[in-house]
Amino acid sequence: MVEREVHVSDLSADATGKGEYAHYMLKEIYEQPSCLIDVFEGRVHDGKLLDTVFGQDAVEVFEKVKFVQIIACGTSYHAGLVAKYWIEDLVGMPCRVEVASEYRYRNPVLLPDTLVITISQSGETADTLAALRSIQDRTDATLSICNVPESSLVRESRLSLMTRAGPEIGVASTKAFTSQLLALLMMVVALGKSRGMEQQRASDLLRGAIALPSLIEKVLANKTAIEAWADNFKDLTNTIFLGRGVLFPIALEGGLKLKEISYIHADAYPAGELKHGPIALIESGMPVVAIACKDGYEDKIKSNLQEVLTRGGDVYLFADERLQVSDLGDRCQVMTLPAVMAELAPALYVVPLQLFSYYVALLKGTDVDQPRNLAKSVTVE
Numbered sequence: 001m002v003e004r005e006v007h008v009s010d011l012s013a014d015a016t017g018k019g020e021y022a023h024y025m026l027k028e029i030y031e032q033p034s035c036l037i038d039v040f041e042g043r044v045h046d047g048k049l050l051d052t053v054f055g056q057d058a059v060e061v062f063e064k065v066k067f068v069q070i071i072a073c074g075t076s077y078h079a080g081l082v083a084k085y086w087i088e089d090l091v092g093m094p095c096r097v098e099v100a101s102e103y104r105y106r107n108p109v110l111l112p113d114t115l116v117i118t119i120s121q122s123g124e125t126a127d128t129l130a131a132l133r134s135i136q137d138r139t140d141a142t143l144s145i146c147n148v149p150e151s152s153l154v155r156e157s158r159l160s161l162m163t164r165a166g167p168e169i170g171v172a173s174t175k176a177f178t179s180q181l182l183a184l185l186m187m188v189v190a191l192g193k194s195r196g197m198e199q200q201r202a203s204d205l206l207r208g209a210i211a212l213p214s215l216i217e218k219v220l221a222n223k224t225a226i227e228a229w230a231d232n233f234k235d236l237t238n239t240i241f242l243g244r245g246v247l248f249p250i251a252l253e254g255g256l257k258l259k260e261i262s263y264i265h266a267d268a269y270p271a272g273e274l275k276h277g278p279i280a281l282i283e284s285g286m287p288v289v290a291i292a293c294k295d296g297y298e299d300k301i302k303s304n305l306q307e308v309l310t311r312g313g314d315v316y317l318f319a320d321e322r323l324q325v326s327d328l329g330d331r332c333q334v335m336t337l338p339a340v341m342a343e344l345a346p347a348l349y350v351v352p353l354q355l356f357s358y359y360v361a362l363l364k365g366t367d368v369d370q371p372r373n374l375a376k377s378v379t380v381e
């Protein structure tokens, strides 16, 4: 038996109570601007990532790495999918992402010089831990992105980066997700630095990320409009979420949030995939939630939405304020979001989707913080 020192938690009642909010989930959604400030505290200064963030060992690990393998579950897996877009696009390094329950039970090929990143809010998810353990004898280039410093995942990984989101009590993950995204962005910049990413590029990304909390505040201030959209969904049983590029994982996350807490069936697709099957579901009144940032591919998603509209579907579009979407017509309701660099859009666009799911669940009267059949941390199979 291992004996460990007793650790007395220094969490305050503020950190673990609901405060003025009706639910933990709502409180945690509203905490995101301050969580995102905390994640950079003492790590980024003047648009530069400090060398100490990942520790001395990291320099050696990052310099050798040629591939990245990300392993996670649930919402953390969606953060991993966003990171894949970033790593391949911004660092130019091949990256694979897989859910831990699959990875642990097959014989995955682990190429030499692969950095294995596990992402987990709790650091105790059984599948993620087992997946990490399954590769420990093949590599020591392991990094965990985690919210709980004392967790098994952190203890068993060579490198770790804490997301500092504070205790997350609502079962549906919100602030842990956006904090994971920004932690992953720091990792991308660190990896990029060892691969010749220009300092200007790195500092544009970091400065852009530091501006996110104020953009998120603006989105949160729009809650009445989001609540009104939620009202249209409370009696529905099915919906589809669409996104493209780096917002595809956010469509997945938006769909997951809605399923988890409102029990409405939601499928999410890359918008370009619609024509390969899901379009068969579109008929009069079928609601489709879409997200579109200014990434140069806006005409692509607009034409996907046009396909939905011509078949009688109803579109609810969260779009960058700079996009021209009025030509989509009246059955495409639009909520504009503040202008943001396309790379950073995931951390902004997920927020209205969280709030939207929250209000749908509230109107349906489900148990928002403790949805049926779900657990905050799945420590058994």
Ligand code: G6P
Residues within 6 Å of the ligand: 073, 074, 075, 076, 119, 120, 121, 122, 123, 124, 125, 128, 171, 172, 173, 374, 375, 376, 377, 378
């Ligand atoms: C459970 C939770 C999800 C979470 C997933 C992974 O299913 O209900 O919200 O995303 O576990 O948890 P982790 O702690 O590893 O991020």
